[in-house]
């Protein structure tokens with residue numbers, strides 16, 4: 208049996224080489240050169256074409272090259288086999304870097320100085336203390352948890368909101384719909400690191416923004432569909448929000464006519480917040496190849512009913 212590698216964005220040969228270094232007799236087939244579809248029992252994928260995975264009748268498991276599997280779960284005819292998502296130290300580290308950078312940029316008012324420089328203005332603004340800037344993270348999973356620890360170690364008061372209550376040293380935990388208003392009311396910089404599910408789609412909306420203190424900031428590094436874009440623009444224009452850093456969008460690439468491009472309070476990056484590497488991501492993939500073939504539960508296995 209063989210593993211199919213399919214991704215428009217990841218380095219296929221580098222992945223094949225690290226997998227072969229760990230499992231020398233692994234039959235790796237790089238899409239679209241997959242041969243007989245009945246010989247494929249494992250699929251290591253990111254953004255497969257719609258319906259493609261339904262072509263492999265002997266598939267045992269789908270191993271995602273991404274942490275978010277909302278795109279996969281939305282595919283019609285997705286085979287009913289276990290799905291594992293990507294958990295990789297490089298993915299976690301790069302996300303933490305991005306979030307720290309975005310928080311510090313807002314906290315130390317670099318967004319303000321960028322605007323002032325364009326207007327040739329020397330505009331001293333007294334910087335607040337980290338202890339006075341409350342960070343709130345939506346989602347306290349692998350990525351939200353790592354970001355929370357790093358921001359807390361920089362002296363920011365950090366709280367996080369998740370489905371179930373958590374105990375993480377130094378991090379205030381809020382949970383469920385009932386915990387959201389109190390979480391928002393104490394959050395000066397809101398970071399979204401939720402998976403995209405039926406429950407979380409559109410969560411970054413006018414009501415959520417109104418629940419934040421006036422002048423708060425938004426950092427969305429999760430999925431574009433978490434955000435209601437017109438609500439963000441209205442909140443920025445009214446001053447309810449002071450700025451936003453956006454890495455993900457409902458439509459990617461963001462179309463040239465989208466008003467977010469030219470908004471003076473918005474920083475846009477092209478879905479680059481974090482990335483996995485074959486050299487660090489392979490360990491869990493190798494273990495999951497072994498587990499899938501042994502019929503055992505996978506590491507980081509997705510709960511399809513929950514949607515993440």
Ligand SMILES: NC(=O)c1ccc[n+]([C@@H]2O[C@H](COP(=O)([O-])OP(=O)(O)OC[C@H]3O[C@@H](n4cnc5c(N)ncnc54)[C@H](OP(=O)(O)O)[C@@H]3O)[C@@H](O)[C@H]2O)c1
Pocket residue numbers: 274275276298302345346347348349350351352368369370371372383400401402403404406407428429430454455478479480481482515
């Ligand atoms: N921009 C990028 O480059 C990039 C890169 C990688 C990932 N991402 C995005 O980041 C997301 C998070 O990744 P992860 O690895 O940290 O995921 P994860 O480990 O599965 O964590 C998800 C967190 O969200 C919470 N959650 C889920 N549904 C919720 C709900 N309805 N209400 C409240 N909390 C809820 C979970 O709560 P419980 O702990 O209670 O289950 C958990 O704390 C991915 O799904 C992906 O969309 C973006």
